[in-house]
Amino acid sequence: MKKLLVVGLVGLAMVACTKKEGQEGAVIKIGAAGQLTGPEAVFGSDMLNGVKLAVEEWNAKGGVLGKKIELVPGDDQAEPRQAVAVANKFVTEGVVGVVGHFNSSCSIPASEVYHKAGIPQISQACTNPKLTDQGFDNVFRVCGLDDQQGKAAADFAVQKLKVKRVAIIHDKTTYGQGFAEEFKKNLGTGVEVVAFEGIAKGEKDYSPVVTKIKSANPDLVFFGGIFTEGGLLIRQYKAVGGTAPFIGGDGIMSEELLKIGGPATEGTYATFGPDTKEIPSAKGFNENYRKKYGEPGVYSVYAYDAANIILQSIQKAGAADGKKITPEIRAIDYNGALGHIQFDAKGDVKESPYVVWKVENNKFKQVK
């Protein structure tokens, strides 16, 4: 009996300790979650560096609420299961706000964990509408949505490229398939969809699907997915003699696409936000980022702004408590590197302009 009591007391003491550490530690913890390893790791490191820059700038000014900010990275390996594990780890570590995740298929299951724990989450890159359709008050995003992106891509295809026959490929993920369906929906009646194919992520051989696409003879091939598969598809499509250009979304907007696909990627289109290297508000960000981490990735600035929004909201809330921070984020009127950001009732940005980019001379350039 005595033994049992001792065990019980020790247990209680441990619970008390972890609780104290979590809520009233000497630092305020911010989580940054994404694919830090694996084939898409470049998106993860772009994000992490963006958040790091924001945290370093705040710490240099004395932190937030008089405390230093600690950045806790979480590697979800672009896997939904791993994303939930990362989310649970953040909760037990007492993280007060999260930037991430990158993939919609990761963000959606993870957001449930954050919702239960009352931790605000701002995704820098998830474009699938479902994320904010869940009705969670603590979930936000600073990027656009696939219904807007799908429409932008479809409008460009119909109005500018004047295509008649379109082939659609997607990677069967929440993001890829969702984006592909939005694109298809917005094409209108004048365009014939000659193929609608799903591919397996992580595979290397896409020769059967590109052969099939080629024989359907499209004017344009749409791809909903990430650059790893996108690069291989474009390359293999050109190798079987295909000639139609590809169009994709934010998932293929990476220098890595050009490396994987090689010269075959020339003339490929992608929908994305406007060029942040040109907008004046991002000038300071670009300079500071370059000094520390080299050329910013396309999503670095989004992650940087997401981190700043969380930190500013903690300051305003006056407490490192997720439940108090969330309403501050919702009400924020933020002017950052991306320009002006305000959230609507669902947690989406109020204005999100998509533009089309094109690969010219082995570089992505905004189509004017």
Add this chain to the structure above:
Amino acid sequence: MFLQHLLNGITIGGSYALIALGYTLVYGVLKLINFAHGEIYMIGAYLGFILISLLPAMPPFLQGSLPLFLLVVFGIAAMICSLYGFYLEKICYRPLRGAPKLTPLISALGASIFLQNFVMISMGAKDRIFPQTIGMRAISLGGVSFTPLQLTIIFSSIALMALLYWFINRTRLGTAIRATSTDPFMAALVGINVDTVISVTFMAGSFLAACAGVMIGLYYGSINFTLGYLGGIKAFTAAVLGGIGNVPGAMVGGFLLGIIEALGAGYFSSEYKDVYAFFILIAVLVFRPAGLLGKRSDERA
């Protein structure tokens, strides 16, 4: 379009066959499935990547002649992988010879995880992109498009298989391998050094797997450390399909698997590409448990 799919299938099938031969050879002499074999193939792809990236640093006579340079790349990668195969057997399987059957199998899985993580740590978790050296420009002939690279791959995989066939059937060492695979005990009695034969078998299998790795790297252009997993499983399927332990069976199984995948994905849906391959495997196992060319034996799993 049928011919195009067939050509695609043969290209990938050739590499399946080359890897499958390694499984089958080792199974022949040791009755062991070497599950680390896929990783040797992956390491071959990485060696190919490293060597091809070194092209600008090569002596001018190699830079001038692409076929010669590729031959050197294949040769060096295959040689180094043979050493990997040699030490793999020496470290992970030889001490366990005579142990219960499950033990070397677990050791094989351990070796596979070790090699995968070793490459991940030393080469990074990112995809590695091959420099695009050989012609990727498509040539069209009667409605079928192919690249010079594709032809190179098909011909070199057939040449390598012919080489192996000659080695197994026409050389003393090959005869020793066949003798050991029929009955290791009797082979030892007539004076065959069984240890040497087993080492040679591992080296030959690794040699072929390395060549397949370099080919696949060149063909797809991007590789990563998880490449060996799916490649290994597919090739193992091909070996079982043809009848494990049977050399021509592995070749037939490899090509067949590649063609089935290409046609299935091309004519039905590419979403289920892997389903066709494994469906055929199940069907073969149900109706012909020893594989297409295999003979019935109690030893077979």
